[in-house]
Amino acid sequence: MFGSYRLLLAAVVAVSHMxxxxxxxxxxxxxxxxxxxxxxxxxxxxxxxHYSDLLRRPAGPAAPASGRGRSAxxxxxxxxxxxxxxxxxxxGLTILLHRHYQFETxxxxxxxxxxxxxxxxxxxxxxxxxxxxxxxGGTLIPPxxxxxxxxxxxxxxxxxxxxxxxxLPLAGxxxxxxxxxxxxxxxxxxxxxxxxxxxxxxxxxxxxxYQARTQRRAAIAVGVLYALVLAIAAGAQAMHGLEAxxxxxxxxxxxLGVPIVFALSRFTPRRWDDFLGFASYGTFLVHNLVMxxxxxxxxxxxxxxxxxxxxxxxxxxxxxxFAGYFVVERPVIAxxxxxxxxxxxxxxx
Numbered sequence: 001m002f003g004s005y006r007l008l009l010a011a012v013v014a015v016s017h018m019x020x021x022x023x024x025x026x027x028x029x030x031x032x033x034x035x036x037x038x039x040x041x042x043x044x045x046x047x048x049x050h051y052s053d054l055l056r057r058p059a060g061p062a063a064p065a066s067g068r069g070r071s072a073x074x075x076x077x078x079x080x081x082x083x084x085x086x087x088x089x090x091x092g093l094t095i096l097l098h099r100h101y102q103f104e105t106x107x108x109x110x111x112x113x114x115x116x117x118x119x120x121x122x123x124x125x126x127x128x129x130x131x132x133x134x135x136x137g138g139t140l141i142p143p144x145x146x147x148x149x150x151x152x153x154x155x156x157x158x159x160x161x162x163x164x165x166x167x168l169p170l171a172g173x174x175x176x177x178x179x180x181x182x183x184x185x186x187x188x189x190x191x192x193x194x195x196x197x198x199x200x201x202x203x204x205x206x207x208x209x210y211q212a213r214t215q216r217r218a219a220i221a222v223g224v225l226y227a228l229v230l231a232i233a234a235g236a237q238a239m240h241g242l243e244a245x246x247x248x249x250x251x252x253x254x255x256l257g258v259p260i261v262f263a264l265s266r267f268t269p270r271r272w273d274d275f276l277g278f279a280s281y282g283t284f285l286v287h288n289l290v291m292x293x294x295x296x297x298x299x300x301x302x303x304x305x306x307x308x309x310x311x312x313x314x315x316x317x318x319x320x321x322f323a324g325y326f327v328v329e330r331p332v333i334a335x336x337x338x339x340x341x342x343x344x345x346x347x348x349x
Contacts, residue, residue, distance in 0.1 A: 001268035001269055001270060002038055002041075002042070002261075002264055002265075002277065003269070003274045003275070003293040004272075004274075004276040004314065005038075006035070006262055006280035007098070007276045007277060007318070009034055009035055010030040010031075010279075010281070010283040010321070012027050012028060012030075012031040013028040013143060013284060014271070014284075014287035014291075015027065016028025016031070016153070016312045017142070017287065017288060017291065018287075018306075019306065019310060020120065023069075025249065026246070026249050026307055027249070029193060029246050029250060029253060030249050030252050030256065031253070032143075033144070033249075033254055033257055034253055034257035034260065034261070035150075035198075036111035036150070036203050036206065036258070037206040037254070037257045037258065037261045038152070038206060038261060039150055039203060039206060039207070039208070040203035040204055040206020040207040040208075041207065041209050041261055043153075043203075043212045044156070044210035044211060045210055046075075047157070047161060048210075048307075050078075050340050051072075051075045051078075051193075052071075052164055052240045053071035054071050054158050055161055056280055060222075061308075063080060071158070074340075075157075075158055076337070077339070079151070079154045079331050080344060081335065081339075082155040083123070083147060083150075085146070085321075085332045086328055087123070087147070087285060089324055089327075090282070090286050090289065091121075091140050092140060093286075093289065094109070094140045094141065094289050094335055095140065097289065099126065101292065102255045103292040104298065106136065106137065107137065107138075107142045108139070108140070109137045109293075110134060110137040110166040112140075113131075113138075116134070116135065116138035117165055119135055120138070120141075121146070123144055123147050124151050126139055126145040126147075127146075127148030127149050127152070128195075128196065130190050131185075134273065135242040136261045138167060140290065141285055141289075141294060142288050143285075144285075149194065149195070152196045154205045156196075156200075156209075157203075160204070162302055165205070167208070168221055170204065171225065172201070174198060174200035175195075175201045175228060175229075175232075176201070176240065177197045178191070178198045178232070179194055179228075181193075181198050182235075182247055182250070182251065183232075183235065183236055183239060184236075184244055184247075187246055188244040188246055189244075189246045193249075193250050201225065202254060205254075205258060207225075208222045208225070209222055209262055222262075226238065226258055233251045233255065236251070242344045243319050245273065247334065260313055278326075278329075279318050279322045279326040280321065281319030281324070281325070282317075282319045282324035282325055283314075283318050283320075285321075285324070286317050286321065286324070287313065287314065290313050290316045290317045290320065300312060
């Protein structure tokens, strides 16, 4: 029962972008970390229901590779059809409105040349802006870097699940990178929040939470990871405090998110919850654009009326999120379902 919670998290990210000068604690970071957890949980369920070949051990020398290879490609296609329709819609809208308004923002301060446009379309390069700072100045949808981390997780997950014993070692190795970031031995923001080596264990915790419904070993693994993150938080506080950028937010996002995802996964899905979830992805993608246009039009200007500005901007973002879902994504969902049926039939023949 994640639909309404995903919408809440998207609204929290929007608030963090609109109120950042007023916040010492960036609540948007805690929301993104929880998106990672939910993604790991949902992807484990999706693969179990529709791409179960990825979970089966090979029965013979010839059987495994072909079945798994097809399932992995089908899974990638499914994820692309989930991520890109609304993303491309709002990229196009951003380009059109930027031409009209010429927004003054650190994310759109460079001419959008072919290279930067390609990076925006591929998404994954946006997660590596720290190695090429021109990327940040040419990002059409500012929070899309996190989609880059998520796409990397999608690319890796079939290989992780194909060799089930690799899940825990990978989670452990990622947790080591995360710990080094929290102790400020690596860049806290880069390796504790953005780059896959440091956040992979968060996605995999979500995967383990799904598996924990039926596997005692997975439940124990989640408990161990949670205890280790608690220990990292205590150690980081003792060594340096939690004042480095993103440190407190990343730790609290994980420590709050694990029990929340566990609790919500126990609820029976409801139609109203699914309906609210329809707007979450579009809200996440479009809220910066709404904010830029409202600022350009001087709608509810002034710090004294910031709360009203945020309320109106988030309401408009949610409405556009619903519009993006019903106009663009819902027709693609029907296509994804047809393709899943065709792929399942091909695998059973």
